[in-house]
Amino acid sequence: MVKAAVLSLLLAFAGARCLAQFNYATALIPDSLRKGAHTVIRESRESYVISSLSKSTYSMHEVITVLDPHGKQALSFGIRGSSLARLEDADVYVYDSLGRPMQHIRQKDMEKSGWGEELVEDGIYTYCSVNDATYPITVERDYTLAYKGSKIFPEFDLSNADGSIQQETLTVTLPKSMTFRYHGHHAHLEPTIADAGKDDHVYTWTASGIKTIPSEAGAPADWGPAIYMAPTQFELAGYAGDMTTWQSFGKWAYDLNKNAIVLPEASRQLYLNMVKDAPTDLDKARILYRYLQKNFRYVAIELGIGGDQAFPATFTEKKKYGDCKGLSCYLSACLTAVGVKSYPALVNYGDLSQPVDPSFPQDRFNHVILCIPQPHDSVWLECTSNHTDFGVLGAFTENRNALLLTENGGVLVHTPSSTAMETRRDVFTRVNLSEDGSGKAEVAIKATGEDRYNEIGYVYEQNHDDQKRFLVEEMEFPQPDDFTINLEQVDSPLLRTHIALAFEKVPDFTAGDKMFLRPHIYHLHLTHLPESKNRTQSYFFDHPFEESDTTCYQLPTGYVVDELPQARTFSCPHASYTSNYWYDTTQKAVYSYTSIILKDRMVPASDYDATRLFFSQAIKEETAKIVVKPAQ
Incomplete structure (x- = not known):
């Protein structure tokens, strides 16, 4: 049963910590894994347990030895929790080079802060850091997140940006009546599949002895080999969806946000008056885009299912601020009011981010932009910038695969590259x-x-x-x-x-x-x-x-x-x-x-x-x- 799987996992974590003083001595790291490494992941055990479409649990047990100051970022720990992802437990243990316990930081002793730019807060960021370290030093991190849904799957990384991996395991436990998908990214590694009682399946990926891969300046952010995972059917905060295809996932996201792209008649008349002298649809769009840039500002808002659902356009219109979803949906509502068709689009934002894989529908998106379809070259708008030119995206979202959210579902479209x-x-x-x-x-x-x-x-x-x-x-x-x-x-x-x-x-x-x-x-x-x-x-x-x-x-x-x-x-x-x-x-x-x-x-x-x-x-x-x- 799923409950038994969770209990076994927690007991295994506790047992590993008791043996730490013998297992975590730096001298026990093979020389081949130290070469060129700043950190060594001694042990990583991830578990994702899906109890039902509406409930899942992610647990992590990770031991990292930091060999020198270049790997000091591993001495910091931080987890964002929210109403949809509750941090249930967190502990950080610190060991010296001989594997002797030095410090135990409990969840109640960690620093906490709200996030949401102090305007709308729905989450708590829990964090701590190991200071005044003498290298080498080892940190053990245990934490558990309880999700209201089954949309977010982990991925199995087969590289360590700062060094090597001694041993790592990822298990996914779910009812036999449910399915999920996995895909090798620059990697081919099949899981073992076993029964967990009469009702559940357990998928297990295991890797060990992964040596340091030298980093290359200017390389893409997701260059490392990994196993990506995604649901088929899923649920988030009571909203059921299907991620089997881009079309079905986009339909879920469209339905989640369609009520945000609506403005009252008084607002419609305001925007119609703004563009009354504009001869073309694109001229209308330029006027409304410039109005947005001059009068609205970007803030990060994460409330309820704020990572996926925009605030209503009326909220953004009144407050004169919004996140990427809110501003894009607001401008889309303005364009709709004056008869110009547009679609919010999900995209992965980042200076070195690469396009999502068209062959593997998955939610790797972290940003929303707006698309105005045209017969030849569609117009793309970055709604969070007060100075970006009309029809220009910029380095952070150019040359990506964006998912248009249309009435008929998602459509994956490539964004233009700059010249x-x-x-x-x-x-x-x-x-x-x-x-x-x-x-x-x-x-x-x-x-x-x-x-x-x-x-x-x-x-x-x-x-x-x-x-x-x-x-x-x-x-x-x-x-x-x-x-x-x-x-x-x-x-x-x-x-x-x-x-x-x-x-x-x-x-x-x-x-x-x-x-x-x-x-x-x-x-x-x-x-x-x-x-x-x-x-x-x-x-x-x-x-x-x-x-x-x-x-x-x-x-x-x-x-x-x-x-x-x-x-x-x-x-x-x-x-x-x-x-x-x-x-x-x-x-x-x-x-x-x-x-x-x-x-x-x-x-x-x-x-x-x-x-x-x-x-x-x-x-x-x-x-x-x-x-x-x-x-x-």
């Missing part, structure tokens, strides 16, 4: 150089796309000190003695920024009466890519881009050019670089020009070395110096 021309920065800088090396600079920047968003976030919305920090630490200007920043057309897709700076010292260095000047007084988008032998994963940049810079050094009276760097042009399959330098005798000014284009955000592993060499060469070119001196 280099969508993120462009053109800079013109004039530097008036004085004989003592001081100078004043006037910088004019035109930015679109991700560069525009960065400048708005780090400049427009910040105080003077934070603006200076951005100029010096991010753009790598020399430390200015004084500066002013002005942004124009903040609401336009093309942002114009004007920066005036004063420097006590402009040259990188001087030698005698010669000044050695950088090609530009700030740094371009040049990423140092680490060497990665036998790379297996693609590399992901933040975004593709085009960047050009023209810098003019107005020389002091009586100064001439002593040496100019050579012009360069080179490329690789995914990027190109061009530079040029000249002296204008009429203006008595030196000019440098550089253009760099990164065509693709993703670089396949096979092209990584060529791309790394390209950026190394570009970085080297940027160290070239313009040399000026007094005329003889």
Whole structure:
């Protein structure tokens, strides 16, 4: 029976802890599992027990040895509980390198805080951390979550991002009348299946001796091998659903949220009046999207089944805030009011997240965006941003498989990828150089796309000190003695920024009466890519881009050019670089020009070395110096 399975699991956890002082000594870890590891998962036993569609329990017993400070994140423990996922028990035990008990942190002694941005709270975050650790150190973590439903399944990870795995097991226990699905992600591992009494089945996955897989910079977030799991029929807070197909899962999510996409007649008239002069549906959508951006703000809301169900559009309209679901459903309701069709869409949000597997319906989504279907290229809207351009998603949700929530069920659709021309920065800088090396600079920047968003976030919305920090630490200007920043057309897709700076010292260095000047007084988008032998994963940049810079050094009276760097042009399959330098005798000014284009955000592993060499060469070119001196 299911109850017997839960009892056996708890007794096994208790027995493992009693033997800890013998089992958890660091010396017992095989040398092959220590090599290259910061942490070693000594033992991991997960259990997911489904009593019925409306009730399930997840339990974890995990022992991790932290070998050095690089693995210290494993010394922190945190679990989010809610009305749908109640934390029933939690204990953390700490052992020294000999496996001797040092500390026991009980659930009642852990820190607790509400979550929901202090506006709507439905959960408690329970957490603790082991401080002042002497390495190596071992932590044992036991906890149990009781779910009101059967929608959330665990996954069996077959890698450890910080090291190796000595032994791990995952069991899924469920009534014989129920089924679930599993799928190997870069892995093939079948479970053993056994009876648990006359009514239940137990599926068991076991792995051991998994050595450290070296991490690769810029690799996708879910690169590691794993066994994914998902229900067929399920229930969440009394709402029954079917996840066998994307269509059936999307229908469940649509039905859960359809009442949130409704506005009263008074609101409908308000929005109709807003768009009365708009000639097309997309013009109407632009007006309403901009209204949303100007008047609403994003907050994280998790209430009841808030992870899946949006608050009503009337709530969002009144409060002028919402989470991704609430804002997307509200805008969808506004568009419906003016006769424009749109669909909320589930998507997995994250800088390095990869598209969900079309062949395995599963809820790996953590974000909601909005889609306005079009005959050719549909329009996608990110409703949580106050500055994102109309029809642009950005790096966190581009190139994904999104699940449209339609009246007829879910439809899996691929979101567009950004192009280099969508993120462009053109800079013109004039530097008036004085004989003592001081100078004043006037910088004019035109930015679109991700560069525009960065400048708005780090400049427009910040105080003077934070603006200076951005100029010096991010753009790598020399430390200015004084500066002013002005942004124009903040609401336009093309942002114009004007920066005036004063420097006590402009040259990188001087030698005698010669000044050695950088090609530009700030740094371009040049990423140092680490060497990665036998790379297996693609590399992901933040975004593709085009960047050009023209810098003019107005020389002091009586100064001439002593040496100019050579012009360069080179490329690789995914990027190109061009530079040029000249002296204008009429203006008595030196000019440098550089253009760099990164065509693709993703670089396949096979092209990584060529791309790394390209950026190394570009970085080297940027160290070239313009040399000026007094005329003889």
